[in-house]
Amino acid sequence: MSTKPPGGTRDFLPDEIRRREYVVGIVRDVYERYGFEPLETPAFENIETLLGKYGEESNKLIFKILRRGEHEASGEADLALRYDLTVPLARVVAQYQNELPKFFKRYQIQPVWRADRPARGRFREFYQCDIDAIGSTSPTVEVEQMAAVGEALSRLGFRDFKILVNHRRILSGLLNVVEIPVAQQESALIALDKWTKVGDKGVEADFAARGIDSLKATQLLAMLRNIFAAPDEVPTLAGVMISRARLDELRNLLGSRESGAVDCVAEILKLVRATPVAEHVYVDPRLARGLSYYTGAIMEIAVEGIGSLGGGGRYDNLIGTFLGKDVPACGFSLGLERIIVVMTERNMFPPTVARGAVDVMVTIWNDEGRGDGLALAAELRHAGLRVDVYPESDKLGKQVKYASSRNVPFVAILGDDERARGEVAVKDLRSGEQQAIRRADVGQFVRARLNPEHRREPREPREPREPREPREP
Amino acid sequence: MSTKPPGGTRDFLPDEIRRREYVVGIVRDVYERYGFEPLETPAFENIETLLGKYGEESNKLIFKILRRGEHEASGEADLALRYDLTVPLARVVAQYQNELPKFFKRYQIQPVWRADRPARGRFREFYQCDIDAIGSTSPTVEVEQMAAVGEALSRLGFRDFKILVNHRRILSGLLNVVEIPVAQQESALIALDKWTKVGDKGVEADFAARGIDSLKATQLLAMLRNIFAAPDEVPTLAGVMISRARLDELRNLLGSRESGAVDCVAEILKLVRATPVAEHVYVDPRLARGLSYYTGAIMEIAVEGIGSLGGGGRYDNLIGTFLGKDVPACGFSLGLERIIVVMTERNMFPPTVARGAVDVMVTIWNDEGRGDGLALAAELRHAGLRVDVYPESDKLGKQVKYASSRNVPFVAILGDDERARGEVAVKDLRSGEQQAIRRADVGQFVRARLNPEHRREPREPREPREPREPREP
Numbered sequence: 001m002s003t004k005p006p007g008g009t010r011d012f013l014p015d016e017i018r019r020r021e022y023v024v025g026i027v028r029d030v031y032e033r034y035g036f037e038p039l040e041t042p043a044f045e046n047i048e049t050l051l052g053k054y055g056e057e058s059n060k061l062i063f064k065i066l067r068r069g070e071h072e073a074s075g076e077a078d079l080a081l082r083y084d085l086t087v088p089l090a091r092v093v094a095q096y097q098n099e100l101p102k103f104f105k106r107y108q109i110q111p112v113w114r115a116d117r118p119a120r121g122r123f124r125e126f127y128q129c130d131i132d133a134i135g136s137t138s139p140t141v142e143v144e145q146m147a148a149v150g151e152a153l154s155r156l157g158f159r160d161f162k163i164l165v166n167h168r169r170i171l172s173g174l175l176n177v178v179e180i181p182v183a184q185q186e187s188a189l190i191a192l193d194k195w196t197k198v199g200d201k202g203v204e205a206d207f208a209a210r211g212i213d214s215l216k217a218t219q220l221l222a223m224l225r226n227i228f229a230a231p232d233e234v235p236t237l238a239g240v241m242i243s244r245a246r247l248d249e250l251r252n253l254l255g256s257r258e259s260g261a262v263d264c265v266a267e268i269l270k271l272v273r274a275t276p277v278a279e280h281v282y283v284d285p286r287l288a289r290g291l292s293y294y295t296g297a298i299m300e301i302a303v304e305g306i307g308s309l310g311g312g313g314r315y316d317n318l319i320g321t322f323l324g325k326d327v328p329a330c331g332f333s334l335g336l337e338r339i340i341v342v343m344t345e346r347n348m349f350p351p352t353v354a355r356g357a358v359d360v361m362v363t364i365w366n367d368e369g370r371g372d373g374l375a376l377a378a379e380l381r382h383a384g385l386r387v388d389v390y391p392e393s394d395k396l397g398k399q400v401k402y403a404s405s406r407n408v409p410f411v412a413i414l415g416d417d418e419r420a421r422g423e424v425a426v427k428d429l430r431s432g433e434q435q436a437i438r439r440a441d442v443g444q445f446v447r448a449r450l451n452p453e454h455r456r457e458p459r460e461p462r463e464p465r466e467p468r469e470p471r472e473p
Numbered sequence: 474m475s476t477k478p479p480g481g482t483r484d485f486l487p488d489e490i491r492r493r494e495y496v497v498g499i500v501r502d503v504y505e506r507y508g509f510e511p512l513e514t515p516a517f518e519n520i521e522t523l524l525g526k527y528g529e530e531s532n533k534l535i536f537k538i539l540r541r542g543e544h545e546a547s548g549e550a551d552l553a554l555r556y557d558l559t560v561p562l563a564r565v566v567a568q569y570q571n572e573l574p575k576f577f578k579r580y581q582i583q584p585v586w587r588a589d590r591p592a593r594g595r596f597r598e599f600y601q602c603d604i605d606a607i608g609s610t611s612p613t614v615e616v617e618q619m620a621a622v623g624e625a626l627s628r629l630g631f632r633d634f635k636i637l638v639n640h641r642r643i644l645s646g647l648l649n650v651v652e653i654p655v656a657q658q659e660s661a662l663i664a665l666d667k668w669t670k671v672g673d674k675g676v677e678a679d680f681a682a683r684g685i686d687s688l689k690a691t692q693l694l695a696m697l698r699n700i701f702a703a704p705d706e707v708p709t710l711a712g713v714m715i716s717r718a719r720l721d722e723l724r725n726l727l728g729s730r731e732s733g734a735v736d737c738v739a740e741i742l743k744l745v746r747a748t749p750v751a752e753h754v755y756v757d758p759r760l761a762r763g764l765s766y767y768t769g770a771i772m773e774i775a776v777e778g779i780g781s782l783g784g785g786g787r788y789d790n791l792i793g794t795f796l797g798k799d800v801p802a803c804g805f806s807l808g809l810e811r812i813i814v815v816m817t818e819r820n821m822f823p824p825t826v827a828r829g830a831v832d833v834m835v836t837i838w839n840d841e842g843r844g845d846g847l848a849l850a851a852e853l854r855h856a857g858l859r860v861d862v863y864p865e866s867d868k869l870g871k872q873v874k875y876a877s878s879r880n881v882p883f884v885a886i887l888g889d890d891e892r893a894r895g896e897v898a899v900k901d902l903r904s905g906e907q908q909a910i911r912r913a914d915v916g917q918f919v920r921a922r923l924n925p926e927h928r929r930e931p932r933e934p935r936e937p938r939e940p941r942e943p944r945e946p
Contacts, residue, residue: 003568009515035861042482075548388508
């Protein structure tokens with residue numbers, strides 16, 4: 001029997017979890033500073049909740065769960081694994097509309113599952129970190145979300161990211177200019193979304209495969225290329241100036257069409273200047289985003305040489321499919337997995353993340369001393385240390401070697417002599433130094449040497465940090 | 474279309490998440506002080522990994538996932554949702570044996586899924602908080618786990634819990650004494666495990682339904698009752714003394730049978746006296762635990778008037794089914810859901826857990842001030858506050874009322890006059906007081922009034938607490 005995890009999924013061993021928790025901790029902290037509240041939904045939904053929400057291609061990638069009991073043999077599925085965090089949110093908003101605030105801002109950091117073909121960096125189980133704001137059509141919402149996502153990346157150490165913005169109705173306006181029929185527009189956007197990945201030839205072939213008139217497709221691409229004739233890479237031009245030039249060009253191309261959409265992007269561009277991510281924002285009329293539920297502004301965060309780390313947009317009609325009346329909504333999703341891959345490759349984790357799990361290991365001299373070893377461990381834990389007890393009666397050298405192999409910085413040795421004197425021999429495995437310490441002082445001794453900033457009087461053991469305590473400046 | 478979550482699952486709205494995170498935070502902190510390291514495994518496993526591991530009844534409760542693509546119509550399942558955290562751990566130990574330490578101690582806090590009939594307090598998706606220690610047969614392992622789980626409950630505020638301990642081979646010894654055939658023993662244990670829930674009549678009926686000789690069953694129950702003739706509820710007797718009396722009685726009943734198992738429990742009883750949970754531990758020969766993979770000591774944590782909050786035991790053969798050679802292992806699982814239910818009913822959460830998500834809301838006077846409002850929000854977030862920006866251009870009164878309805882303690886009002894003077898009007902919604910504050914001082918002003926202990930100079934915004942920083946005493 002194979003002991004590997006299923007294809008496209010991963011086991012996370014402790015070192016990897018520590019890296020993931022570091023990233024999630026920062027992302028959560030930033031999201032909470034922006035006033036987003038936590039939400040969690042079940043791993044699976046009733047299958048009809050998910051089917052038909054994501055567009056033709058995505059429907060096939062939904063994991064379906066067999067109906068149970070006597071129906072199992074029928075092969076029928078009645079549940080399906082969460083495919084993203086947005087559709088479950090829409091269901092939640094419809095279900096709890098009377099309990100939620102008028103402007104509900106939530107973050108959600110949970111895994112999603114997609115039956116994609118597994119590949120390097122593409123998983124069947126992966127975490128999304130989503131923020132969404134429900135209840136307002138104001139572009140303030142888009143701007144706050146761009147700022148939150150950008151600030152999270154900045155705090156993680158990313159410098160070279162761009163936040164791209166476009167508008168679904170600018171895209172449909174351009175499709176109308178070249179007269180691609182409405183019935184083909186969703187399909188055309190899926191093709192267009194891959195342009196920057198597959199290149200000119202690739203996207204033209206995709207348009208053809210989708211039965212879209214090649215003349216119209218060529219015309220569309222030419223128009224979009226033209227907008228990029230504006231000097232994208234001149235470093236002295238700020239993103240805002242580049243973006244304004246592109247907006248002017250779009251207004252020309254669209255004529256009287258969709259001026260509201262262009263105004264909306266212009267307003268976003270104006271407001272974003274008041275945020276910490278002003279210099280990162282660029283209007284990009286190529287940006288399409290694959291999902292079918294977007295209705296307004298669409299956004300994507302991209303890092304030079306890496307590609308997309310997340311994206312989002314406005315979806316003012318999705319909640320209506322559950323609620324019967326439309327509720328405005330906008331969201332942004334960060335891709336945790338790619339962030340971690342890039343941070344690992346670029347060595348962006350602080351050294352503290354790589355610290356081991358144990359501060360001090362209590363060694364056992366003989367079976368008679370075992371109870372006393374457990375008592376010492378309890379005392380050191382009470383002093384706030386992370387303590388392991390060597391479980392077997394092996395020779396001391398073997399015990400110390402084990403601690404050393406696990407990067408445990410201290411061992412506490414409870415020999416018969418030390419016990420008789422009310423002392424503990426404490427060995428610093430980093431320096432090799434060993435000292436006899438009064439038993440009551442061992443906790444403080446180890447703490448002071450673990451981390452100089454903890455050199456103060458022990459207090460009562462504290463509760464873990466309250467999740468909602470205000471952050472210290 | 475229904476907008477409820479699927480039967481037996483729940484949506485967790487923000488207030489509920491805050492309670493869950495409070496509990497998980499304390500449990501993690503205690504587990505880490507005991508030297509356990511975090512592990513996470515995928516939500517689903519290859520179906521053959523799970524089938525046949527949990528016993529006959531449990532196999533039916535495993536959620537199975539349809540094979541994808543062209544095979545979907547076949548109705549065949551190739552994956553299954555995680556049913557517990559122990560079998561995935563056994564797989565992980567087999568897969569990564571060369572990377573893991575000799576004594577691998579891990580904690581895992583993740584949801585599991587069981588297709589049980591949903592009922593009050595019984596869910597189809599629920600979290601388990603597991604600790605397991607791999608690689609040692611020493612009873613130190615059981616004792617450390619009892620101490621860790623008991624200390625977690627103590628830190629959460631539980632006082633009246635008992636940690637029950639028994640041994641699978643004591644049970645099989647007793648079954649042999651009354652001559653219940655080996656082939657019926659697994660089934661007999663499943664029945665026995667429900668004794669304290671279903672009572673004498675119920676358990677006798679269950680034995681009969683399982684085709685177990687009623688004379689033998691009656692004899693077994695009488696024997697076990699006899700052990701409890703020892704004065705269980707005399708409050709002056711410590712658990713250790715009660716437990717010793719029970720062990721003596723067991724030795725009598727078993728004669729020469731399974732003396733190693735009785736010695737093991739006696740050793741656990743001796744060692745546990747050195748831990749903070751000494752007074753909570755009781756030997757209980759009725760304890761059976763339903764799962765089939767236990768081989769040695771079994772444990773359960775029970776609260777008066779509530780029932781079980783978790784349990785565990787030694788399973789020295791399970792990893793062998795994956796690895797081909799046996800590796801000793803022992804684990805304990807805490808039931809997060811029941812803990813939260815009980816803590817909510819008993820009002821055990823500290824008031825800070827109920828705090829809202831936002832410290833200060835920035836109101837917008839008019840559309841011209843919107844950019845400046847976003848800038849003020851950025852300044853206050855930089856000062857460590859959790860800040861919301863009212864997104865619409867509603868009347869000020871409506872904005873303030875909204876903040877009040879969400880329990881936001883402060884609003885920052887950026888009127889035209891205040892902006893002209895470089896000030897912000899700050900209103901404390903708890904007292905109704907309003908003051909004009911120099912803009913640069915608003916962050917400090919709010920922080921000082923939010924929480925007196927924060928009344929100090931702002932520093933650089935700090936990173937969130939490192940997950941692995943040593944706890945402060």
